[in-house]
Amino acid sequence: MNTRYSNNGDKLETFYREKFEDYSCEPFPDAFEKINKNLSSETSIFSKINQNIIDKFGANRILTSLQVSLLVNFITIAFLFYSYVGQKETAASNEMMKEQNIISEDVQTLSNPKEVESSKKSTDIKPMDKKETSVIANKKENNFKPNNNSHVGITKEELKKTLIPTEEEHKGTAKVFKIDSIGPILNSNPIEPAKKENYKDNLEDFYNQHAEKLKDSTKQLFIKKK
Amino acid sequence: MTKNSNINIQEVIKGCLLNNEKARKQFYEYFASKVMSICRRYTYSKYEADDIFQESFINIFKGLKTFDEEKGAIEGWIYSVTVNAALKSIKKNYSEKYKTIEEANELNMGSVNLNDSLTANELLKFIDELPIGKKTIFNLYVIEGYTHKEIAEMLKITEGTSKSQLAKAKEILVQIHNKHYLIDEHKVFK
Numbered sequence: 496m497n498t499r500y501s502n503n504g505d506k507l508e509t510f511y512r513e514k515f516e517d518y519s520c521e522p523f524p525d526a527f528e529k530i531n532k533n534l535s536s537e538t539s540i541f542s543k544i545n546q547n548i549i550d551k552f553g554a555n556r557i558l559t560s561l562q563v564s565l566l567v568n569f570i571t572i573a574f575l576f577y578s579y580v581g582q583k584e585t586a587a588s589n590e591m592m593k594e595q596n597i598i599s600e601d602v603q604t605l606s607n608p609k610e611v612e613s614s615k616k617s618t619d620i621k622p623m624d625k626k627e628t629s630v631i632a633n634k635k636e637n638n639f640k641p642n643n644n645s646h647v648g649i650t651k652e653e654l655k656k657t658l659i660p661t662e663e664e665h666k667g668t669a670k671v672f673k674i675d676s677i678g679p680i681l682n683s684n685p686i687e688p689a690k691k692e693n694y695k696d697n698l699e700d701f702y703n704q705h706a707e708k709l710k711d712s713t714k715q716l717f718i719k720k721k
Numbered sequence: 722m723t724k725n726s727n728i729n730i731q732e733v734i735k736g737c738l739l740n741n742e743k744a745r746k747q748f749y750e751y752f753a754s755k756v757m758s759i760c761r762r763y764t765y766s767k768y769e770a771d772d773i774f775q776e777s778f779i780n781i782f783k784g785l786k787t788f789d790e791e792k793g794a795i796e797g798w799i800y801s802v803t804v805n806a807a808l809k810s811i812k813k814n815y816s817e818k819y820k821t822i823e824e825a826n827e828l829n830m831g832s833v834n835l836n837d838s839l840t841a842n843e844l845l846k847f848i849d850e851l852p853i854g855k856k857t858i859f860n861l862y863v864i865e866g867y868t869h870k871e872i873a874e875m876l877k878i879t880e881g882t883s884k885s886q887l888a889k890a891k892e893i894l895v896q897i898h899n900k901h902y903l904i905d906e907h908k909v910f911k
Binding site for chain 1: 740742745746749750753754755756757758761762767771774775778779782783835839840841842844845862863864866891894895
């Protein structure tokens with residue numbers, strides 16, 4: 496042993512010290528092999544894992560270095576595959592997010608169509624009925640022919656032009672109305688309804704006025720039929 | 722240590738530094754039993770000792786390049802590495818709290834009957850009856866020869882605690898010793 500003892504003359508201490516001076520005890524049989532393995536495999540982490548497996552599970556489950564390397568390779572490949580799949584999943588999830596955004600926009604459109612239309616000029620293709628199409632078509636035409644005189648699109652002059660036939664037209668067609676001739680018709684007084692108390696007198700007057708005319712006309716009809 | 726006493730330890734160390742397996746084997750055989758005895762003293766069973774032994778030798782071979790022969794003999798360095806491994810294991814496996822024992826008194830050695838026929842193995846059994854803290858301090862101070870100051874630094878305790886723990890350990894050992902001695906006397910009388 497070393498020579499660093501403080502010789503304090505303690506009987507018990509000296510006794511124990513002397514007894515243990517030459518004391519030695521043998522280590523377990525394969526201790527060196529284990530130590531050596533541990534040291535030589537220090538550089539290889541895989542061998543270290545192997546050693547740990549041996550230490551933990553005993554001789555029955557010892558893996559050969561080939562098995563360990565295969566295991567490690569498998570783990571590496573699995574890890575790489577996992578990372579590759581992870582990347583793909585991320586890409587897929589991004590796509591999903593985009594799609595979800597689109598769907599949510601559509602849902603928003605369905606729930607609040609006005610808001611959405613006002614918020615963005617819709618590029619959606621919406622089926623339209625004939626009326627709408629014709630209205631849009633007219634609007635478009637009007638848009639191409641802007642008219643400052645009237646918001647309706649036709650001025651009074653134009654209306655006159657269309658309604659009042661030219662001289663040539665007038666000669667050819669007798670059915671064309673002049674705009675001036677419509678006015679008196681529209682403005683003429685309608686027949687006032689007869690008052691109840693005067694009804695009988697009115698009827699008599701009406702009969703007296705037209706009786707002869709009716710007699711003549713019925714006579715004429717009778718003659719024509721014959 | 723006695724197995725290959727003819728070997729040149731300097732050459733063996735050089736071989737170990739070059740990762741020569743044969744040299745490593747020689748080095749191991751030269752120091753193994755001594756290292757194992759240290760490990761055994763700090764533990765309660767051979768299994769615990771085996772773990773510390775393996776750990777110690779790995780540390781020794783790994784740290785051999787740091788050994789400076791000008792600072793001291795290789796044996797002292799090896800024992801220090803082993804003791805450190807043992808203390809590390811104790812710290813890991815036991816939660817011993819070193820308390821300063823006020824009532825520990827100086828032993829009256831006149832009443833101690835030391836049976837000289839007792840072997841180291843028998844004494845080891847006595848030491849095993851000590852609690853881990855007292856056992857560690859007893860080993861460090863009495864067998865390894867560390868001072869109370871050094872022990873205090875190693876175990877992060879005060880010198881007073883180290884002294885009182887040692888005194889209590891010795892008291893217990895004397896009791897055990899006397900008990901054993903009386904039993905032996907009975908055997909003699911019978």
